[in-house]
Amino acid sequence: MTALLEAKDVVRTYAAGGKGRLRAVDGISLSLAPGETLALVGESGCGKSTLGRLLMGFDRPDRGQILFDGQDMARLSSRALRQTRSQLQMVFQDSASAFNPRWTIGSALAEPFRIHKRPFSRQSVEDLLERVGLSGSFYDRYPAALSGGQRQRLNIARAIALSPRVIVADEPVSALDVSVQAQIINLLRDLQTDMGLASLFISHDLAVVRQISDRIAVMYLGGIVEEGETLSLLAAPAHPYTRALSTPCHSPGKLSVSLCREMCRARFRLLQAVGFIRGAPELSLDAQSSDQSWRKNRVNIA
Amino acid sequence: MAGEALLELEDLRLDHEKAGVLLDGVSLTVRRGQVLGVVGESGSGKSLTGLSVLGLQPKGRLSGTMTFAGEDLTRFGSRDWRRFRGRRAAMIFQDPMTAFLPVRRIGAQIIEQIRLHKSVSRQEARKQVVSLLTRMGVPAPEQAADRFPHELSGGLRQRAMIAMALSCDPELLIADEPTTALDVTVQAQILTLIREIGAREASVMLITHDMGVVAQSCTDVAVLYAGVVVETGPVTEVLQTPLHPYTQALLRAIPPMDGPRPERLPVIEGVPPSPETRPAGCVFAPRCPQVTSKCAVRPSMRGEGLHRVACVLIA
Ligand SMILES: Nc1ncnc2c1ncn2[C@@H]1O[C@H](COP(=O)(O)OP(=O)(O)OP(=O)(O)O)[C@@H](O)[C@H]1O
Ligand SMILES: Nc1ncnc2c1ncn2[C@@H]1O[C@H](COP(=O)(O)OP(=O)(O)O)[C@@H](O)[C@H]1O
Ligand code: SF4
Ligand SMILES: [Mg+2]
Ligand SMILES: [Mg+2]
Numbered sequence: 001m002t003a004l005l006e007a008k009d010v011v012r013t014y015a016a017g018g019k020g021r022l023r024a025v026d027g028i029s030l031s032l033a034p035g036e037t038l039a040l041v042g043e044s045g046c047g048k049s050t051l052g053r054l055l056m057g058f059d060r061p062d063r064g065q066i067l068f069d070g071q072d073m074a075r076l077s078s079r080a081l082r083q084t085r086s087q088l089q090m091v092f093q094d095s096a097s098a099f100n101p102r103w104t105i106g107s108a109l110a111e112p113f114r115i116h117k118r119p120f121s122r123q124s125v126e127d128l129l130e131r132v133g134l135s136g137s138f139y140d141r142y143p144a145a146l147s148g149g150q151r152q153r154l155n156i157a158r159a160i161a162l163s164p165r166v167i168v169a170d171e172p173v174s175a176l177d178v179s180v181q182a183q184i185i186n187l188l189r190d191l192q193t194d195m196g197l198a199s200l201f202i203s204h205d206l207a208v209v210r211q212i213s214d215r216i217a218v219m220y221l222g223g224i225v226e227e228g229e230t231l232s233l234l235a236a237p238a239h240p241y242t243r244a245l246s247t248p249c250h251s252p253g254k255l256s257v258s259l260c261r262e263m264c265r266a267r268f269r270l271l272q273a274v275g276f277i278r279g280a281p282e283l284s285l286d287a288q289s290s291d292q293s294w295r296k297n298r299v300n301i302a
Numbered sequence: 303m304a305g306e307a308l309l310e311l312e313d314l315r316l317d318h319e320k321a322g323v324l325l326d327g328v329s330l331t332v333r334r335g336q337v338l339g340v341v342g343e344s345g346s347g348k349s350l351t352g353l354s355v356l357g358l359q360p361k362g363r364l365s366g367t368m369t370f371a372g373e374d375l376t377r378f379g380s381r382d383w384r385r386f387r388g389r390r391a392a393m394i395f396q397d398p399m400t401a402f403l404p405v406r407r408i409g410a411q412i413i414e415q416i417r418l419h420k421s422v423s424r425q426e427a428r429k430q431v432v433s434l435l436t437r438m439g440v441p442a443p444e445q446a447a448d449r450f451p452h453e454l455s456g457g458l459r460q461r462a463m464i465a466m467a468l469s470c471d472p473e474l475l476i477a478d479e480p481t482t483a484l485d486v487t488v489q490a491q492i493l494t495l496i497r498e499i500g501a502r503e504a505s506v507m508l509i510t511h512d513m514g515v516v517a518q519s520c521t522d523v524a525v526l527y528a529g530v531v532v533e534t535g536p537v538t539e540v541l542q543t544p545l546h547p548y549t550q551a552l553l554r555a556i557p558p559m560d561g562p563r564p565e566r567l568p569v570i571e572g573v574p575p576s577p578e579t580r581p582a583g584c585v586f587a588p589r590c591p592q593v594t595s596k597c598a599v600r601p602s603m604r605g606e607g608l609h610r611v612a613c614v615l616i617a
Contacts, residue, residue, distance in 0.1 A: 044488070135573050150344055175482055177343040177511040182555035182567035189566070211557035211567065231563070 002070065003031035004198050005055055005088075005166050010064035012050055024050040026222030027064070032166065035196040037188070039209040039230070041242070042219030048202045051219070052168045055200060056090050057081070068166075086116045089159040091169040098155050099143040105129070105154060106139040112161045132157040133183050152176055156184060160191065167199040173208060185212050210234055218242050307331050308473055308505050309355065309391075310369045316350060316529075318362035322577030324350055326585070327612075328366070328531050329603050330524040332474060332507055337500035339516035339537070340509045342526030343574060348509045351526070352476045355507070356393055357383040371473065389419045391474040392467035396482050398459040401466065402451040409447025412466045419470045434465040439495060457488035464495065468503060475499060478509045493519045513556060517541055522608070525549050528574045528585040535609030545611045548586045584613070 007030045016022035024047045032038050032055075040048050053059040054066055057073045066073045068084050076084060092098050099108050106125055113120035126136030132153040143151060152175055159167055167188075173181045185208065191197040203209050209216060209230070216233050218226040226239040237243045309332040316325040325347050332338045340348050353359045355368065357378055368375040370390070378386065395401060402411055412434070413427040422430070428447075435443035438461040451459060460480060467475055477496060481489040497519045500506040508520055516523050516537060524534040525546065533546040544550045554568045572589045581587050583598040590597070596614045603610045604617065 130573075133573055135576065137576070146345075152344075175511075177552075178513060178555045179343060179552055179570045182557070182569045185557070186566050186569060207557045207559045210559065211563055 002033075003067070004034045004036075004069060005200075006031040006065075006067040007051070007055060008065045008067065010051075010054055010061040010066065012047075012054055012059065012061050023222050025054065025061070028219075028222075028224055029064075030217060030224065032198050032200060034165070035192055035198055036215065037192060037199045037201055037213045039201045039203060039213035039216045040219060041203060041206065041209060041216060046219045047222045048219055049170055052090070052170050052200060052202055056088055056168050057084070058090075086112075086162050087165040089162070089164040089167050091156055091159045091167060091172040098158075099151065101142060101144055104140055104142060105146075108143065108154070109158055109161060112158060116162060118162060128157050128161060129154075131160075131187065133180050153180060153184075156187075160187075163191075163195055163197075165196070165198060167197060168202075169199060170202045171204070172201075174203065174205060181208065188212060206234065216242075306334050307369075308334050308371055309507070310367065311351070311355075312367040314351070314354065314364070314366035314368060316347075316354060316359055316362050316364050318360055318577075321360075323580065324360075324362070324529055324577060325354070326529040326577075326580060327600070328526070328529070330531055330534055332505050333522075334473075334505055335501065336522050337497060337506040337508055337520045339520035339523040340507060340526060341511065341513060341516050341523055344511060345574065346526040347529040348511075348526055349478055352393060352478050352507060352509050355474075355476060356387050356391060358387075358393075388415060388467075388472070389470045390472055391476060392470070392472040393476040393478065394460075394463050394467045394480055396479040398456075398463040399451060401463045402459075404451055406450070407448050408451055408454070408462045408466075412447075412462075412469050415466055416469045430469065431465070434469060435462065438462070438465045438468075439491070440465070455488075456484050457491060460484065460488075460492050461495070464492075464499070468499070472504055474507065475504045476507045476509070479511070480508070481515065482510075482512075489515075490518075513541070513553065525552070528580055529577070530585045530612065531603070532586065532613070533609075533611045534603070535605070535607075539609045545605070545609070545616050546586075546613050547590050547592050547615075551591075586613075 007028055010025055010028050011023065012025040013021035013023050026047075028051060030038075040051065042048055050059070054061055057066065060074060068088065073081070073084065106122070109125045109128055110120055122139065126139055129136050129138055134150060134153050134157070138146070143154070146154065152172070156172060173184055176184065188197070188199060189212065192199070201209065201213055213230045216228065216230050217224050218239055220239070226233065226237070226242055233242070312329050314325055314328040315323060317323050328347065328351050330338065330340070340351060342348050350359055354364060355370075355375070357375070364376060402408055409428065409431050412431045413424060416422065416427040416430055417424070431447055432443045435446055440446045440458060440461050446454065446458065446462070454462060464480075480496065481492050484492060493515060496506060496508060500521070508515070510516060520537050522535065523537050523540050524531050525540070525548065526532070527548050533540060533544065533549045540549065541553065544553055551568070551570045555570070557567055558564070570589050575581065575585065575588065583600050584590070584593075587593045587597045592615060594614070601612045601614050603612045605611050
């Protein structure tokens with residue numbers, strides 16, 4: 001099957017102080033088929049969001065190509081790019097800053113319809129609200145009236161408003177309560193079957209990833225270290241990071257709590273052992289220092 | 303002292319002038335040496351509960367009982383609150399940037415907080431800051447104290463905020479979603495730290511929407527729904543044998559990590575009620591699969607021992 005969205009040997013570097021460049025995305029090739037959900041997992045700072053932004057066309061790679069429907073996004077005319085934009089939507093990680101506080105929720109949700117000159121009605125916007133688990137009565141209210149979790153639902157509603165073909169979702173459910181999380185996961189799966197919605201799903205929660213994705217790509221230090229069909233990858237993870245993370249501890253309903261605690265501790269130790277948690281209290285180092293050691297590893301002196 | 307009730311909320315209600323009744327029966331107890339998880343969906347009133355304990359809730363009529371080490375918090379005036387906040391109970395938030403002024407070094411800010419409540423010299427306060435940061439697992443604490451908030455990573459900033467909150471040895475630490483904004487590996491570290499604080503330094507009220515966090519870090523849990531506490535008890539009992547239909551539904555909605563993938567995750571149909579639509583009877587009734595005519599009267603918290611539930615099914 002031809003890819004809907006594809007990255008070909010993409011590199012993105014950032015200035016890293018001095019003469020060095022940090023290779024945030026270091027030669028990644030990845031493809032997303034129509035209707036497919038690909039999960040991107042990996043530790044903080046490994047480049048997931050950078051890759052997501054590149055695939056969205058928000059950011060240009062230093063090297064390599066991003067293809068949408070076989071076409072190089074860097075070469076699209078501005079009209080074709082606008083057309084592409086309506087088919088590619090992003091769910092942002094930060095829901096608080098995603099909305100203009102002076103717009104009602106109704107007008108915020110109507111905005112994508114207006115920009116892309118699509119028909120809509122109050123009823124269709126209210127339906128959209130209810131689709132993400134918000135009451136239609138929020139239509140005339142302002143984002144400030146929403147709690148953090150409710151705002152994130154609104155964010156997702158806006159992304160699906162135009163029935164896009166691809167959604168890039170960066171940790172879209174990590175801040176949501178489980179019941180809403182379950183609704184959103186079901187919703188994304190419905191959209192996938194109903195309209196062939198494809199998605200790149202960036203997450204750290206393997207239970208969520210297991211439920212939602214067809215394939216998983218594991219990212220480490222700017223590269224993809226492991227990729228495969230979801231259930232088989234989780235059944236036999238090869239990379240130590242995946243192995244450590246896939247130790248189950250997400251089902252307090254099923255596991256006994258002491259067992260769950262034990263698992264978490266085991267997972268924690270395992271992560272330590274493979275060097276992924278450098279900030280464990282006993283080791284008295286922190287994410288900051290791990291960030292820096294990564295920088296060192298990844299900075300090429302120009 | 304362990305096991306003795308430190309904070310007791312009984313039927314706490316908050317009636318907001320514009321928004322209506324935001325809290326409608328919050329009953330929970332934080333005992334000494336406990337980490338009590340306050341878990342609930344967004345908008346259920348978790349933050350408001352935490353804020354009320356510090357007298358920081360939005361303007362409105364607060365009723366019910368709120369007792370802290372025998373003192374009646376509902377009778378506190380502004381002077382009492384000033385003496386209470388930071389000293390006897392302190393709060394930390396999801397975003398540590400909100401707790402620190404961006405333009406001042408974190409050490410200086412913690413020193414200020416210490417000297418607000420204790421008459422100690424600047425040098426002595428500085429020593430305490432370094433020792434606090436050390437205890438919080440901050441590497442190179444001397445240097446860290448001289449950093450500006452934005453110069454620290456998210457995890458370090460969160461540690462610094464916890465250090466500030468603990469600077470005056472409060473008896474209660476209220477942590478509002480302290481790890482939600484953090485990466486999963488850093489999250490594990492901060493939760494470990496909070497669990498240790500609960501065991502050694504102060505009782506903790508850990509506000510979260512994440513059952514996994516509750517399972518990992520709390521000794522007890524209170525489940526909040528639409529401004530009402532519907533179930534409370536030791537974590538083991540509540541998570542292993544949830545009695546309230548809402549708690550049961552919540553646990554079922556977590557995707558499984560083994561076995562076949564369900565076609566659809568079980569969800570709770572409908573949405574939580576708003577203050578205007580909150581039923582007079584059981585708040586969960588409009589979404590409850592086991593609702594009966596008996597549920598038209600608001601059930602009170604009942605149960606044997608520490609595991610208590612507000613549901614007519616539980617005698
Ligand atoms: N200052 C305020 N004025 C009016 N309504 C408010 C105010 N603060 C909160 N609310 C409302 O009170 C309810 C509970 O809010 P609260 O912030 O405690 O929820 P929460 O459980 O902490 O949610 P989240 O997890 O999303 O932060 C919500 O319906 C919210 O809209
Ligand atoms: N605008 C930027 N300037 C400099 N460095 C950046 C910028 N954006 C990201 N980085 C760095 O690139 C790396 C990858 O970042 P990111 O894509 O945000 O990772 P993730 O989403 O996995 O947390 C990190 O080390 C980060 O610090
Ligand atoms: S009181 Fe009735 S409606 Fe409420 S949770 Fe129990 S059975 Fe369901
Ligand atoms: Mg990111
Ligand atoms: Mg809150």
